[in-house]
Amino acid sequence: MSAFAGTGMLLRVALRKDRVRLSVWVGLVVLLAFYCVDAVKAAYPNEGDLAALLGFVQGPAGVAMTGPGYGLDTPTYATVFAGVYALYVYLAVAFMGATAVVRHTRADEESGRSELIGAGAVGRFAPLTAAGVVAMGASLVTGVGIVGATWSYGSAADAWLLGACAASVGIVFAGIAAVAAQLAERARSAMSMASAVIGAAVVVRGVGDIMREHGSWLSWFSPFAWAQQTRPFAEPRWWPLLVPVVVAACLWAASAVLLARRDMGAGLVAQRPGRSHASRWLAGPYSLALRLERGSIIGWSLGVGFSGLLYGSLAASVQESLANLPQNLKTVLLAQDGDLVDAYAATMAFFDALLVACFAIVAVHRLASEEAAGRAEVVLAAAVSRRTWVGASVVAALVGSVVVTLAGGLGLGIAVGASLGDSSRVWPLVLAQAAYLPAVAVVIGVTAALASARPRWVSAAWALVGWGMFAGFFGQLVSLPQAALNASPFHSSTSPGLRSSRSPPLRSWRCWRRARRSWASRW
Secondary structure, three states, X not given: OOOOXXXXXXXXXXHHHOHHHHHHHHHHHHHHHHHHHHHHHHHOOOHHHHHHHHHHHOXXXXXXHXXXXXXXOOOOHHXXXXXXXXXXXXXXXXXXXXXXXXXXXXXXXXXXXXXXXXXXXXXXXXXXXXXXXXXXXXXXXXXXXXXXXXXXXXXXXXXXXXXXXXXXXXXXXXXXXXXXXXXXXXXHHHHHHHHHHHHHHHHHHHHHHHHOOOOOHHHHHOHHHHHHOOOOOOOOOOHHHHHHHHHHHHHXXXXXXXXXXOOOOOXXXXXXXXXXXXXXXXXXXXXXXXXXXXXXXXXXXXXXXXXXXXXXXXXXXXXXXXXXXXXXXXHHHHOOOXXXXXXXXXXXXXXXXXXXXXXXXXXXXXXXXXXXXXXXXXXXXXXXXXXXXXXXXHHHHHHHHHHHHHHHHXXXXXXXXXXXXXXXXXXXXXXXXXOOHHHHHHHHHXXXXXXXXXXXXXXXXXXXXXXXXXXXXXXXXXXXXXXXXXXXXXXXXXXXXXXXXXXXXXXXXXXXXXXXXXXXXXX
């Protein structure tokens, strides 16, 4: 029997399972591209107005959050989209490719489906090949959709180049996820590895682009930089796409070699054996839930704290680069009149709050994964009720969210204070970050309710974070109605607490009190 026997059958099964999930992923990414195209034209009706954006985008903060900015010396709608907004489209495609591969490889092994399928006439490499075809196909379809979104800019060749860049990013990170699926024993660990690589790639690209105009040697260690170095709509060149093609081929070959060297259901990185006897701290379901989340809490705290340090260290550069912008453009960019550093820090605090909400969803998602793996039955066989079991996971998610939030606030505050030489900014920034805890608590509650109703519904909680990000960043730009803004769990914390108050909210306790009263009246 061939090692690839049954690949076609598994491909059809995977497409059948993910027909809704992949359609939503692809549709949202393409919709994001269409929206960004229209948003640029709505914000700047005349291309001559785009020059006012250069002071921010070409500064260190803008370069870190967007890219090297090819073609922005003489900005057009096309160059602004490719140089400013395309990075976020690439980021969404990267997560889509990694999620699809982990779902159809390590997750199937963890649940026992791969072992059942392998009992038939299915080759050893068939599941991995089918997962790769699904992820690559989704990335290519997304690339074609991006071509349709940018076709109106006039150059068809540049539009196809931009679509190819997006597809290449998805294929590379799908290969990284395939390698992670061979190393980790759990799907959650494999996805954490892939997510960590995505985050590291963003940071490496940002630091490399800041080191030197239009990118330095360090930038070339990031797949996002490979896509941006093609310079669509500015100085288009196709040869940088050879790098992701070669790297993706090597990654998929490496994953096949690793697959051949490990046992079914096991990972090459073995889990550390536990103690023969549990400590007294594991005497109940709440301590057990906290123990299970300990690694995630530490990892997310380090990641969000480092994110705060990175962006907080740019406070002085942001203050300098934004000082010369027109007042109306400052309002569009930061949605706040007043101290520019406070406005920038508020924007970064909102971004960190979105990351904390992502941690919260992942933490509560353990309810569904523990039930699917059969470990929940072992816990419920003891003197533990279902309500207590669910409550323990919710409490662990809440505690972890507080820790991660404080880590992000401290990182941001310390970096801003060090950058400006003003230590008085540290504590107010921590309080400002804490203002989002009620919103994160709502996300936890919605996720737990979905997991309790039906475990497969738990993924719908990501729509809450997605809408919160859209409403927070673009709500004022597109003049969303108040009812749509209220649907975001972050709006009550954002509006009265951080981003649109005329008073200095980052310097007082009112940030927390007003957000708390608003949540109490609404929920």
